[in-house]
Amino acid sequence: MFESPRKSTNRHAWSESQEELRETQPVSPLKTGSRGRKKKRKQHKQHQQHPQRQQRSNRSVSIPRLRTGKPSALTLGKGAAFNAEDAIVKGIFEIEKKSCDVVLTATRVIWTPIEPETPTGESGSWRREEHVELRNVFAVKVKRRRSVGQQWGGTLLGLTLFCCVRKGAKLKERPMHLNNLSADHCEVWFRHLKDLLSGFQDRPKSLMVFVNPTSHRKEAYQTYRDEVAPLFKLADIKADVTVTKRRGHALAILREGQLDAYDGVVCVGGDGSVAEVAHALLLRAQMDAGRDTDSIFTPVRAALPLGVIPAGSTDIVACSVHGISHPVTAAMHIIMGHRQAVDVSSFSSQGRLIRFGFSCMFGFGGRTLALAEKHRWMPPSQRLEFAVIRTLANLKPEDCELSFLSVKQDQETTKEPKGQKILLSRRDSSRNIGEQDIEDDEPWVTIQGLLLNISIMAIPCLCSMAPRGLAPNTRLDNGSMSVIAVRNASRSEFIKHLKRYGNLNNQFGFPFVETHTARAVRLRPRSRGDWAEDVSEKAADFDSKNIPIISSEVSYPWNIDGDLLEVPGELLIRVHPQLILLFGVNTEEVDDGPAKCGCI
Numbered sequence: 001m002f003e004s005p006r007k008s009t010n011r012h013a014w015s016e017s018q019e020e021l022r023e024t025q026p027v028s029p030l031k032t033g034s035r036g037r038k039k040k041r042k043q044h045k046q047h048q049q050h051p052q053r054q055q056r057s058n059r060s061v062s063i064p065r066l067r068t069g070k071p072s073a074l075t076l077g078k079g080a081a082f083n084a085e086d087a088i089v090k091g092i093f094e095i096e097k098k099s100c101d102v103v104l105t106a107t108r109v110i111w112t113p114i115e116p117e118t119p120t121g122e123s124g125s126w127r128r129e130e131h132v133e134l135r136n137v138f139a140v141k142v143k144r145r146r147s148v149g150q151q152w153g154g155t156l157l158g159l160t161l162f163c164c165v166r167k168g169a170k171l172k173e174r175p176m177h178l179n180n181l182s183a184d185h186c187e188v189w190f191r192h193l194k195d196l197l198s199g200f201q202d203r204p205k206s207l208m209v210f211v212n213p214t215s216h217r218k219e220a221y222q223t224y225r226d227e228v229a230p231l232f233k234l235a236d237i238k239a240d241v242t243v244t245k246r247r248g249h250a251l252a253i254l255r256e257g258q259l260d261a262y263d264g265v266v267c268v269g270g271d272g273s274v275a276e277v278a279h280a281l282l283l284r285a286q287m288d289a290g291r292d293t294d295s296i297f298t299p300v301r302a303a304l305p306l307g308v309i310p311a312g313s314t315d316i317v318a319c320s321v322h323g324i325s326h327p328v329t330a331a332m333h334i335i336m337g338h339r340q341a342v343d344v345s346s347f348s349s350q351g352r353l354i355r356f357g358f359s360c361m362f363g364f365g366g367r368t369l370a371l372a373e374k375h376r377w378m379p380p381s382q383r384l385e386f387a388v389i390r391t392l393a394n395l396k397p398e399d400c401e402l403s404f405l406s407v408k409q410d411q412e413t414t415k416e417p418k419g420q421k422i423l424l425s426r427r428d429s430s431r432n433i434g435e436q437d438i439e440d441d442e443p444w445v446t447i448q449g450l451l452l453n454i455s456i457m458a459i460p461c462l463c464s465m466a467p468r469g470l471a472p473n474t475r476l477d478n479g480s481m482s483v484i485a486v487r488n489a490s491r492s493e494f495i496k497h498l499k500r501y502g503n504l505n506n507q508f509g510f511p512f513v514e515t516h517t518a519r520a521v522r523l524r525p526r527s528r529g530d531w532a533e534d535v536s537e538k539a540a541d542f543d544s545k546n547i548p549i550i551s552s553e554v555s556y557p558w559n560i561d562g563d564l565l566e567v568p569g570e571l572l573i574r575v576h577p578q579l580i581l582l583f584g585v586n587t588e589e590v591d592d593g594p595a596k597c598g599c600i
């Protein structure tokens with residue numbers, strides 16, 4: 001474990017941060033033309049010596065008229081009329097090589113370039129006002145010029161604000177320099193800015209970070225160190241980092257550890273790591289709330305929000321809450337404190353909770369993962385491809401019974417395809433589905449027969465292979481799961497269906513594919529469970545990942561959030577609306593059109 005520097009008080013922050021941001025290239029402060037230089041220098045000096053006088057006189061200055069024009073590179077907003085009474089502090093800074101009148105209000109930094117007087121004496125009547133919203137600013141630092149190798153001191157150049165800007169689906173950090181050579185002036189501004197920024201209560205100050213060094217290309221630690229840690233440090237976020245040593249390491253820490261000191265947990269890795277951390281957070285919440293997980297219980301929400309820094313191969317959860325697999329975007333969502341409530345499923349077998357998660361697959365999806373896991377020695381991209389091809393070559397339907405509680409029963413249409421029985425059945429009271437919100441007399445829809453694949457997903461599951469999502473019919477927080485059942489079909493028809501995930505055609509537009517919206521699902525395999533013979537040349541080759549979670553003579557491979565779990569008999573899957581908060585947004589509400597995954 002290592003720690004980033006502790007968050008300092010504003011007084012300390014002033015002196016400490018002077019050391020943090022430095023510029024080794026000489027920058028000429030407050031450049032002026034030869035004529036106006038003396039006058040401006042005098043004004044500047046007066047301002048440094050009598051800031052109050054300057055403020056008083058500024059109070060009577062009328063708000064400059066707005067002028068439209070091309071915004072400068074730094075402009076995050078323009079035309080921000082403000083009430084002079086709102087000004088917390090006023091001053092002069094050089095911004096983008098122009099001397100500007102700058103005003104700080106409770107919500108904005110507003111600046112107006114100081115224009116030279118015209119021969120007719122009209123000055124500034126058309127000056128363009130620009131602003132940055134403080135809700136888009138995540139850090140303020142003191143800027144100094146230091147020579148190469150100089151560790152301390154240096155010439156004060158001014159302040160730098162770090163803004164979060166959006167470019168398409170990506171969030172990025174952009175610095176905005178406010179140059180002024182006066183230490184007193186900068187300190188006053190620095191303190192006010194710090195105070196205002198510390199008022200954003202949703203922004204985390206302290207995070208517990210788990211990095212899975214084995215994820216995908218084994219680049220998770222490097223991604224965290226190079227792309228994320230510098231941003232957390234800039235935002236004064238204290239990060240306790242654990243590089244996981246084995247599967248279940250994060251779970252053990254989250255189950256036992258002290259969480260009170262943290263504002264969130266961050267996972268750097270692929271979907272398997274995210275699922276482990278999400279499960280651990282939820283399990284911990286149930287333990288703290290005294291829930292009996294060996295029963296069908298109503299779960300409580302996770303105490304801490306979860307941030308996901310994508311470093312896996314598919315990054316379904318990251319893509320679903322950020323619209324893109326991009327570590328810096330993920331870090332910016334965490335820093336800015338964007339939170340999105342997300343539905344979670346619980347997976348129970350024989351009345352006991354196996355785990356919490358976001359999605360699962362049975363049949364083709366489970367068998368493919370089992371085969372891929374067996375060939376972990378292969379490079380990740382080849383491994384998945386190999387497993388898909390081999391499983392397709394050996395395509396087998398599962399004989400099973402799928403039952404679900406529909407969300408909108410009156411609107412649900414159930415087709416009765418050839419060779420399959422679709423029943424509307426009353427709940428069997430012998431089954432232990434005892435959560436309060438599953439009413440006794442609700443009809444479960446039951447599908448019996450041969451199914452090639454069943455996907456049950458609580459979130460849309462965006463990824464590079466399915467830019468619209470593996471389950472585009474569900475939402476992050478709508479309290480339902482998408483059930484996609486693919487009945488027995490020829491290999492070529494099934495391949496056509498799979499290919500459509502990657503293009504704009506409707507992947508569900510086949511007579512052998514049906515989709516439902518459910519809040520509880522039961523799946524009971526009825527075949528012999530001979531999958532292990534299919535995927536292994538030698539059963540002894542299986543690594544520890546394939547040790548059954550619940551030992552049983554006949555168990556079946558489930559792909560739960562990209563993790564292979566072997567489950568004996570029936571699995572009960574229930575959705576729990578908005579059970580966890582993830583750092584991110586509802587990508588459907590982001591106005592740049594449908595979310596796209598950057599890894600495509």
Ligand SMILES: Nc1ncnc2c1ncn2[C@@H]1O[C@H](COP(=O)(O)OP(=O)(O)OP(=O)(O)O)[C@@H](O)[C@H]1O
Binds near residue numbers: 215249
């Ligand atoms: N040090 C470690 N050694 C081995 N396994 C680990 C370690 N740390 C975590 N794990 C486990 O590795 C599993 C896979 O992790 P993860 O999903 O991040 O990688 P991945 O499978 O390569 O990515 P993706 O799922 O996107 O393909 C997780 O279930 C996690 O519990």
